[in-house]
Amino acid sequence: MADTRDIEVTVNGKSHTANVETRTSLGDFLRHGLGLTGTHMGCEHGVCGACTVMVDGEAVRSCLMLAVQANGQEVTTVEGLADEDGTLHPLQEAFWKHHGLQCGFCTPGMLTSLAAFLRDNPDPSEREVREAISGNICRCTGYQGIVDAALDAAKTMQGS
Amino acid sequence: MKPAPFTYHDPATPEEAVALLVEHEDAKVLAGGQSLMPMLNMRFVVPDHVIDLNGVAGISGVTDTGSALEIGAMTRQRDLMRDAAVVAKTPIIPEALENVGHFQTRNRGTIGGSLCHLDPSAELPCLMAAYDGVLTAHGPDGARDIPFAEWPLAYMIPTLGPDELLTKITVPYWGADHGYGFVEFARRHGDFAMIAVAALLEVEGGTISRAAISIGGADVRPLRLTEAETALVGAAPNAEAFKASAEIARGIDAMSDAYVSSAYRQRLAATLVERALVQAAERASGSA
Numbered sequence: 001m002a003d004t005r006d007i008e009v010t011v012n013g014k015s016h017t018a019n020v021e022t023r024t025s026l027g028d029f030l031r032h033g034l035g036l037t038g039t040h041m042g043c044e045h046g047v048c049g050a051c052t053v054m055v056d057g058e059a060v061r062s063c064l065m066l067a068v069q070a071n072g073q074e075v076t077t078v079e080g081l082a083d084e085d086g087t088l089h090p091l092q093e094a095f096w097k098h099h100g101l102q103c104g105f106c107t108p109g110m111l112t113s114l115a116a117f118l119r120d121n122p123d124p125s126e127r128e129v130r131e132a133i134s135g136n137i138c139r140c141t142g143y144q145g146i147v148d149a150a151l152d153a154a155k156t157m158q159g160s
Numbered sequence: 161m162k163p164a165p166f167t168y169h170d171p172a173t174p175e176e177a178v179a180l181l182v183e184h185e186d187a188k189v190l191a192g193g194q195s196l197m198p199m200l201n202m203r204f205v206v207p208d209h210v211i212d213l214n215g216v217a218g219i220s221g222v223t224d225t226g227s228a229l230e231i232g233a234m235t236r237q238r239d240l241m242r243d244a245a246v247v248a249k250t251p252i253i254p255e256a257l258e259n260v261g262h263f264q265t266r267n268r269g270t271i272g273g274s275l276c277h278l279d280p281s282a283e284l285p286c287l288m289a290a291y292d293g294v295l296t297a298h299g300p301d302g303a304r305d306i307p308f309a310e311w312p313l314a315y316m317i318p319t320l321g322p323d324e325l326l327t328k329i330t331v332p333y334w335g336a337d338h339g340y341g342f343v344e345f346a347r348r349h350g351d352f353a354m355i356a357v358a359a360l361l362e363v364e365g366g367t368i369s370r371a372a373i374s375i376g377g378a379d380v381r382p383l384r385l386t387e388a389e390t391a392l393v394g395a396a397p398n399a400e401a402f403k404a405s406a407e408i409a410r411g412i413d414a415m416s417d418a419y420v421s422s423a424y425r426q427r428l429a430a431t432l433v434e435r436a437l438v439q440a441a442e443r444a445s446g447s448a
Contacts, residue, residue: 003167022168022210025201045198046265058238058267064197065268068168069214113264134349135262 007071011036012080020067027051027062029070030077038078038108042137049136052109053077059116078108081115091115091153100149102140109136114150122158126151163200170212174219174298174327177211181323182300184209189325191234191273194265219272219327222246229331233272237284238263240271249333250291252340252358256283259342262350272326278316278381280415281352283344285312286376288329289384290358296328303327312381334370338362339444341436344376345428353377354420355428357409359436361397363444368392373405373433378414378425385409385433397441402434409433 003022008015011034018033025044030036030053042050044063051062054076081089091111094100101107110133117132118124124132129150130143138146169187171177181187187209190196199205213219213234220234224245231240240246241254260266260274260283274284275295288295288308295306300323313319320326344356356376362369371392373385388405395401407430414425 002165005168021165023163023165023200025162025197028162044201046194046261049262049264052264059264060267061194061264063201064193064265066168066193066197066212068170069193069212117263131349132263135264 005068005071007068009067009070009072010074012076018067022066022068024067025063026053026055026065026067026070026075029067030062030075033067036077036079040105040108042105042109047137048106048109049113049133050106050109052112052136054112054116057116057119059113076112076115078111081111089115090156091118091149094149094153094156095146098149098152099145100141101145106136106138106140110138110146114153118150118154118157122154124151124154163197164203164206166200166207166210168210168212170215172215172217174216174325177213177216177325178298178300178323180209180211181325184211187211189213189276191276192236192269193273194261194269195273195277195279213325220270224249227333229333231271231329231331233275233326233328234270235272237261237266237269237271237274241266250331252290252342252360253287253331255340256287256342256356256358259283259344259346259350259353259356271329275311275329276318276320276326278312278318279352280315280380280382281354281356281377283342283353283356283376286356286358286374286382287342288331289374289376289382290360290372291331292372293332294330295326296330297321297324298327299324305330309384315380334360335362337445338370339440339442341439341443343432343435343439345432355425355432357429357432357436359433359440361392361437361440361444363397363441366396368395368397368401373409373437375409375412375429375433378412378429380415383412385412388433392437397437397444399438402437402441405437406430406434 040050042048046064188207190212220232222243223230293308339361341359344353360372371389375383388408410430414422416422
């Protein structure tokens, strides 16, 4: 019989209770349990960064954390970045403006990683931005647009 | 890609965790999960029981005893990098941790997890070798201290009994004016190093008074370059002395694999030992 636990997790400000199989990753729980398919599962062994979400404010790989481990914690996914009324997060706006995405597969992980990074380092150098996304693999853009977007978003967020 | 089914346990104390290890034959201990979770996802390991330490009280955080750091095994790598005592007293630790994965993995990854996983090229075991760190393990009969030199048994196997749990790491301080250098070479940033070198130096009145050099990635365990350390003590911290250390590093026994030959690892070891020592000497006060 499957080993399950009852968990309570706050995702993007909304509380959810669920009974999960203990082997379920946080990423699979978000996608299949809650239908939040913005979080993308790529390599599922911690290398590609696509599945990055914030847990209690820190960017983590949701493929390397069990859903049961998020019990009692606050998770922010890419769906939680924009405002309720649909106003995009400054990072999302900047990605759009600077062509920071093509196929979009890596984008949720890029955005959640950079949101946590810019909170801790609001005025980064280009090198620091490249370092911050060194654990997020993009096969389309060549990263230039992503780096430009992050630097532009940092400026916008400091101004606001 | 999913782990095979297992029974999940979340003990609240080290004693409960040890009791679970005693009770269950085929159990894996889950720390930060940045190595075990990939292995579970890919079903390289298929344990019947997973014992999660993330809720265990009293085994995370850093204490400055005045002469050493006492680090709880479940202390996250990112918290180590931000800890004031770690930054002030053992600055090589945050510098080396910059090379461990990425900030997202350092948010979960722990010092104890890395030391137990014991990847030959991992940075934290290399540092503990340089520091002669002491590892405290809890078992059914209480706690015991294990010097790092005795910690690695074989490839990715620490000398930890099946019912034992690593709970604490003690890192003795070097002098306030010590110099340090950590350099590694990897194909991509955040990858495991082909060779990593940690160097610590104390310099008094223009002469090296104490030296430690450890090399990761060359063998199944970090190597201490004791011959070079002995030769350096009493010498002036100059290019000639460090080139001699590099030549000793070139003679180490180094592994070969499908990507990196033994000879290339030896060349890297020589170059990186010299670079780490030059950096350590530059940072040591009293070296001029």
